[in-house]
Amino acid sequence: MGLLTNILLAPFLGPVWGTRWTLEKVDRVVREELTDDTPIKEDLMALQLQLEMGEIDDDEYVRREAEIMKRLREVREWREKFGMSTSGGPVRVAESGEPE
Amino acid sequence: MTPAESASAATESTPLEGKYVYCIIRNDRSREFGEIGIGSGARVYTVTHKDLSAVVSDTPIVIYDPTRENVLAHEFVNETVMREFTLIPMSFGTIFRSENDVRALLNSTYQAFTDVLDKMQDKIEFGLKILWDRDSVVAAIERDNDEIRRLKDEITRNAASSTYFARMQLGRLVEAAMEEASNRYVNDIHEQLKEVSVASRSSKVIGDRMILNAAFLVERKDEKSFDEKVKAISLQYEDLLTFKYTGPWPPYNFVNIKLKLEKAT
Numbered sequence: 001m002g003l004l005t006n007i008l009l010a011p012f013l014g015p016v017w018g019t020r021w022t023l024e025k026v027d028r029v030v031r032e033e034l035t036d037d038t039p040i041k042e043d044l045m046a047l048q049l050q051l052e053m054g055e056i057d058d059d060e061y062v063r064r065e066a067e068i069m070k071r072l073r074e075v076r077e078w079r080e081k082f083g084m085s086t087s088g089g090p091v092r093v094a095e096s097g098e099p100e
Numbered sequence: 101m102t103p104a105e106s107a108s109a110a111t112e113s114t115p116l117e118g119k120y121v122y123c124i125i126r127n128d129r130s131r132e133f134g135e136i137g138i139g140s141g142a143r144v145y146t147v148t149h150k151d152l153s154a155v156v157s158d159t160p161i162v163i164y165d166p167t168r169e170n171v172l173a174h175e176f177v178n179e180t181v182m183r184e185f186t187l188i189p190m191s192f193g194t195i196f197r198s199e200n201d202v203r204a205l206l207n208s209t210y211q212a213f214t215d216v217l218d219k220m221q222d223k224i225e226f227g228l229k230i231l232w233d234r235d236s237v238v239a240a241i242e243r244d245n246d247e248i249r250r251l252k253d254e255i256t257r258n259a260a261s262s263t264y265f266a267r268m269q270l271g272r273l274v275e276a277a278m279e280e281a282s283n284r285y286v287n288d289i290h291e292q293l294k295e296v297s298v299a300s301r302s303s304k305v306i307g308d309r310m311i312l313n314a315a316f317l318v319e320r321k322d323e324k325s326f327d328e329k330v331k332a333i334s335l336q337y338e339d340l341l342t343f344k345y346t347g348p349w350p351p352y353n354f355v356n357i358k359l360k361l362e363k364a365t
């Protein structure tokens with residue numbers, strides 16, 4: 001037993017550990033990607049700048065803004081699904097007194 | 101149904117039961133600001149607790165997308181209120197279910213609002229975004245930097261034989277010189293504006309042409325001096341930089357009160 005057993009058993013254990021680790025990692029990365037609206041907000045700001053600089057016209061702006069709003073709503077839906085905080089919508093003073 | 105659909109459907113059919121909050125001001129009586137609210141010109145008025153008021157309009161309970169139209173409506177109300185009052189802006193899209201919920205906010209955050217209103221009294225914000233024209237900056241660098249000019253001339257003269265290494269070297273020198281130039285411009289501009297502003301805050305730049313994305317807090321009485329200074333600086337850098345100068349705004353970038361709010365379901 002000992003080292004040799006580990007090595008011999010490795011083909012069985014290895015892939016299982018590996019798979020689980022990978023799935024967890026993928027899960028986390030996917031989750032972060034699905035619930036992060038920072039890049040979308042950056043796109044929105046960049047789009048706004050393009051309009052201000054006269055690089056795109058109103059029609060183009062409205063069209064691309066609609067796409068960005070769609071992406072924002074998707075992120076919001078994922079955040080709700082994962083029980084994460086979202087902005088907008090009705091709020092009230094928290095009874096617990098703990099800041100969000 | 102997406103939030104946007106619910107927003108447009110709701111304006112037509114459901115009662116306007118919520119209160120959209122734009123900002124907090126020091127005011128102890130009922131005030132009207134006109135039919136300029138979010139969602140096709142809702143009436144904008146005040147909900148008051150002691151000597152603080154929230155500026156609100158009636159709204160269906162929806163999530164507002166931060167579209168240009170909605171954001172402009174939010175900002176326009178704040179601009180209007182700002183002509184008469186020092187204000188604390190609320191985050192875009194903040195809705196309470198009732199006037200009582202709004203009063204609860206004023207009551208529970210009374211001290212923090214009062215402190216910030218004192219601090220922000222008669223102060224306004226200006227936004228300054230500065231973009232550079234890469235080609236002009238590179239041309240200026242090639243004109244002023246001897247080493248770069250020499251290396252470039254050499255490469256141009258010996259186009260066929262000039263090495264990959266020499267070109268790489270030139271690229272690296274130009275990059276470094278550009279970063280140095282960008283820092284020099286930004287520092288100089290900050291230094292010049294320091295005399296006419298109370299504070300400044302820099303945000304992340306947008307896109308690859310922007311070298312400064314900053315907000316400046318300015319005393320109302322210094323508005324004209326700040327204005328003139330920005331104009332003078334933009335003349336000074338006329339050939340190299342493009343200035344996007346906006347304001348006056350409420351102090352969006354200088355107020356940071358963490359409100360203790362939770363979802364009202």
